[in-house]
Amino acid sequence: MPKNIIVIGGGPAGLMAAITAARAGADVLILEKKDRPGRKLAITGKGRCNVSNTAPMREAIAHFFPKGKFLYQAFAQFFTPDLIRFFEEQGVSLKTERGGRMFPESDQAADIIHALLAAAKKANVIIRTSTPVQGLMVEQGRCVGVVTEKGERLPAAKVILTTGGASYPATGSTGDGYRLAGQVGHTIVPIRPALIxxxxxxxxxxxxxxxxxxxxxxxxxxxxxxxxxxxxxxxxxxxxxxxxxxxxxxxxxxxxxxxxxxxxxxxxxxxxxxxxxxxxxxxxxxxxxxxxxxxxxxxxxxxxxxxxxxxxxxxxxxxxxxxxxxxxxxxxxxxxxxxxxxxxxxxRPLREAIITAGGVSTKEIDPRTMESKMCPGLFFAGEIMDIQADTGGFNLQAAFSTGWMAGKE
Ligand SMILES: Cc1cc2nc3c(=O)[nH]c(=O)nc-3n(C[C@H](O)[C@H](O)[C@H](O)COP(=O)(O)OP(=O)(O)OC[C@H]3O[C@@H](n4cnc5c(N)ncnc54)[C@H](O)[C@@H]3O)c2cc1C
The missing domain is CATH 1.10.8 (Helicase, Ruva Protein; domain 3)
Structure with missing residues (x-):
C-alpha cells in the first residue's frame, strides 16, 4: 500500500514536497487554505519570480541568517542545477540577471506556478483548496494526521507542514503553522519582519x-x-x-x-x-x-x-x-x-515584509530529513522554519530544496 502523506500549504515548499513524495510513489494530498495554491509565489520578484540564484552553494549559504548551516544537507541533494532541470522538464527555461538572480525566461511568475501544478497533477497529487488546517492529530507523541477547520479528521502516515511565514497575509501566509508547531512542543523563535x-x-x-x-x-x-x-x-x-x-x-x-x-x-x-x-x-x-x-x-x-x-x-x-x-x-x-x-x-509592519524572520527552531528539525525531533511523523519545509535570506532568489531556492528534502522518502 502506498504511504499517504498530507502536505499543509500549497506554496513553493509544499508543492515541491508533494511532487517529490508522489513521484516516489506516495499518495499525496495538499490542503491549501486559500482558493488556489501559490498566491505568494505569484507576487514574487514583482510578478517575475526570482526563483533562484546562480551563486555556488557555499556562497548561497552565506546569504542566510542567523546561520545557513542547517541548509547544507538539503542544498547538497537538491540545489540550483536540480531546480533548473526540474523547470526545464516542465518546459520553463530560466534566465540569469544581475547578481546571479534567476527568473523564468518569460518574466512571468505564473509560468513557475503552472509548471509546479502541472508536475503535481502528473504525479497524481490531489490539491484541496479552501481547506485550512486547524490542528494536528497526535497519538503517543507521533503526528498521525490533521484536523481541518471544518473538523474533518484526516489520518496520514506523514504530515508536512509548509504554511510559510506571516507576511502578506492576503496570500494565505497568516502564521498558522507557528501555532500548529507550537502545539506539539516546538520552540518558535520570535517572528519579526525581515527584508522590510x-x-x-x-x-x-x-x-x-x-x-x-x-x-x-x-x-x-x-x-x-x-x-x-x-x-x-x-x-x-x-x-x-x-x-x-x-x-x-x-x-x-x-x-x-x-x-x-x-x-x-x-x-x-x-x-x-x-x-x-x-x-x-x-x-x-x-x-x-x-x-x-x-x-x-x-x-x-x-x-x-x-x-x-x-x-x-x-x-x-x-x-x-x-x-x-x-x-x-x-x-x-x-x-x-x-x-x-x-x-x-x-x-514597516510585518504584513509588508518580504519574509518573516524567526519561526520553528531549526535545532528541533533533522536537517537530513526535515523531520521534527519533537514529534515524529511531522516534517517541515520553507519559510515556516527559522531560516531566512537576503533578496536574490535564495528564499525560494530554500523553500524548494527543503520541500524536496521533506518529500523524499
Ligand atoms: C512581495 C514578495 C516578493 C517576494 N519575492 C521573492 C523573490 O523574488 N525571490 C525569493 O526567493 N523570494 C521571494 N519572496 C519570499 C518567498 O515568496 C517566500 O519565502 C516563499 O513563498 C516561502 O514559501 P513557502 O512555501 O514556505 O510559504 P508560502 O509561499 O507562504 O506558502 C504557504 C502556503 O500555506 C498556506 N497555508 C497557510 N496556513 C494554512 C493552513 N492553516 N492550512 C492550509 N494551508 C495554509 C498558504 O495559503 C500558502 O499558500 C517574496 C515574498 C514577498 C512577500
Missing amino acids: PLTTAGDTAERLQGLSLKNAQVSVWVDNKKVTSLFGEMLFTHFGVSGPLILTLSSLIVDALGAKKSVMISIDLKPALDPKQLDDRLLRDIDLFGKRQSKTLFKGLLPASLIPVCLDATGIDSSLPANQITALQRKKLRNWLKDFQLPITGH
Whole structure:
C-alpha cells in the first residue's frame, strides 16, 4: 500500500514536497487554505519570480541568517542545477540577471506556478483548496494526521507542514503553522519582519521621495557604534528608506530597534572618492565655475532633489557664488557628502515584509530529513522554519530544496 502523506500549504515548499513524495510513489494530498495554491509565489520578484540564484552553494549559504548551516544537507541533494532541470522538464527555461538572480525566461511568475501544478497533477497529487488546517492529530507523541477547520479528521502516515511565514497575509501566509508547531512542543523563535523598509526621523526622506541612489555606501550605527557597511542601491520613500541595500540591512536594524537601541544610517554619497580626492574635486569645480551659484554648482555633484537637503544641512546659501564658499563650508560639505546621516525610527509592519524572520527552531528539525525531533511523523519545509535570506532568489531556492528534502522518502 502506498504511504499517504498530507502536505499543509500549497506554496513553493509544499508543492515541491508533494511532487517529490508522489513521484516516489506516495499518495499525496495538499490542503491549501486559500482558493488556489501559490498566491505568494505569484507576487514574487514583482510578478517575475526570482526563483533562484546562480551563486555556488557555499556562497548561497552565506546569504542566510542567523546561520545557513542547517541548509547544507538539503542544498547538497537538491540545489540550483536540480531546480533548473526540474523547470526545464516542465518546459520553463530560466534566465540569469544581475547578481546571479534567476527568473523564468518569460518574466512571468505564473509560468513557475503552472509548471509546479502541472508536475503535481502528473504525479497524481490531489490539491484541496479552501481547506485550512486547524490542528494536528497526535497519538503517543507521533503526528498521525490533521484536523481541518471544518473538523474533518484526516489520518496520514506523514504530515508536512509548509504554511510559510506571516507576511502578506492576503496570500494565505497568516502564521498558522507557528501555532500548529507550537502545539506539539516546538520552540518558535520570535517572528519579526525581515527584508522590510525602514522609517526615518524628520521630513528628509519625504523631501527625497522617489530618489534612487544606485551607488551608495550605507553604514549602520547602533548605539553610536558602526556595526556594518554595505554598498548598493537604495531608495527614498514618503516614510523613509527602502531598496535592495536597505532590505538587506533591515534584519539587523529590526533586531537592534527591538532591543531598544538607537539606530542611525550614514550614507556615503561619494564612495569612490576618499576625503582628499573629494576635496580636490570640489576645489576644481569651484575653480572652474566660481561665479556660479552654489545650487548650480551642486548640479554636477548631486541629484536635483538632494541639493536643497544638502544646502540646508551644510548651511550654504543657495545663491552664494561658488568662489565665496569658505574653507569651513567646504569641509562641512565634504563631511556631509561622505556621511549623510538619517536616524532610523522604526520599520514597516510585518504584513509588508518580504519574509518573516524567526519561526520553528531549526535545532528541533533533522536537517537530513526535515523531520521534527519533537514529534515524529511531522516534517517541515520553507519559510515556516527559522531560516531566512537576503533578496536574490535564495528564499525560494530554500523553500524548494527543503520541500524536496521533506518529500523524499
Ligand atoms: C512581495 C514578495 C516578493 C517576494 N519575492 C521573492 C523573490 O523574488 N525571490 C525569493 O526567493 N523570494 C521571494 N519572496 C519570499 C518567498 O515568496 C517566500 O519565502 C516563499 O513563498 C516561502 O514559501 P513557502 O512555501 O514556505 O510559504 P508560502 O509561499 O507562504 O506558502 C504557504 C502556503 O500555506 C498556506 N497555508 C497557510 N496556513 C494554512 C493552513 N492553516 N492550512 C492550509 N494551508 C495554509 C498558504 O495559503 C500558502 O499558500 C517574496 C515574498 C514577498 C512577500
